[in-house]
Amino acid sequence: MKETSKKQIRALSCFSTEKEFLTSIEKKAEKEKIPITGHSVCRFLELFCFTKNPEKILEIGCGLGYSSYFLIKNLKGSYLGIDLNTGRLKEAEHLLKSIFKDKDITFHSGNAIDVLKNIDLSFDLVFIDAAKAQYPDYLKALMGKVKKNSYIAADNILYKGLVFEGPLPGHHKNSVAGIREYLYLVSNTCNFNTRIFDIGDGISVSEVL
Ligand SMILES: C[S@@+](CC[C@H](N)C(=O)[O-])C[C@H]1O[C@@H](n2cnc3c(N)ncnc32)[C@H](O)[C@@H]1O
Structure with missing residues (x-):
């Protein structure tokens, strides 16, 4: 052959x-x-990592590890996944460490806001897919941990079309308010250059300036 x-x-x-x-x-x-990141958003992440080659990747809300797979697939540096749900995190860790035996991947259980306070690391790509109401708090917790030319991506940024729809909906109120504030922060401060892509439930990518 x-x-x-x-x-x-x-x-x-x-x-x-x-x-x-x-x-x-x-x-x-x-x-x-169990919520997982949409497949098209995951392929977008895979392509982003393949082309941009971020050395240190952080995922806030790695859940079952579905999106993590795409972040790790072309990884040459290191990956850290954080999730509040210890059971889910352990499953993700077991699966991904058995697939990617030689890669530098670490999993940390806990509230990302507290975990980030206690780690002295910086990241080239951060993917946020945890509690939508807390997106602004994750962003604040990341300050000092993302350098110039690094990227922060956030999932569900269109939130079923509710984010750009006028008054806050009764249901999902906190999630929509959190995403709106996050978008305000990454769009109206001079620290970021942000783009929104209508893939899946929407993903934003902010370059740190
Ligand atoms: C949409 S799911 C993540 C799905 C994951 N990206 C995947 O594709 O498998 C959101 C996750 O965020 C986690 N989460 C919620 N609040 C959190 C927090 N403050 N810190 C860390 N993880 C959190 C939840 O436990 C849940 O597993």
Whole structure:
């Protein structure tokens, strides 16, 4: 068999293993009603990491590790995942450490705001996907931990279309208010250059200036 065909077969078998792995998490999340990041947003994160190559990645709200997989896939440096839910975090840790045996990945359980106070690290890419009402607090906790030219991405930034819709809705009020304040902070201060993409439930990417 030609070398190119062998390579193609290897790539295809990696892809089907990946698909199997992702489908198993998607099924578990659906069955147990555990929120995971949308697939299109995850592929966007994968492409972002592949092209920008951030050395140190932080994820706030790694949950079952679905989005983490895409952040870690092309990782050459280190990854830290934080989640309040210890059970979920342990599952993510077990899964991802068994797939990415040689990568520098760490998981920390706890409230990201407290965890960040106690770590002396800085990051090149931060992905926020935890409590929407707390997005402004995560941003404040990140100050001093993101340097010039690093990026902060935040998921669910359009929040079912409610974020740009006038008065605060009764239901989801705190989440929508949190996202609105976050967007105000990353759009109206001179520290960030922010873009919003209408992928999935919306993702913002802010470059630190
Ligand atoms: C939408 S889920 C994350 C899904 C994850 N990105 C994935 O794709 O598997 C949100 C997660 O944020 C976590 N969370 C909520 N508030 C938090 C906080 N203050 N600090 C850390 N994690 C938090 C929840 O436990 C939950 O697992």
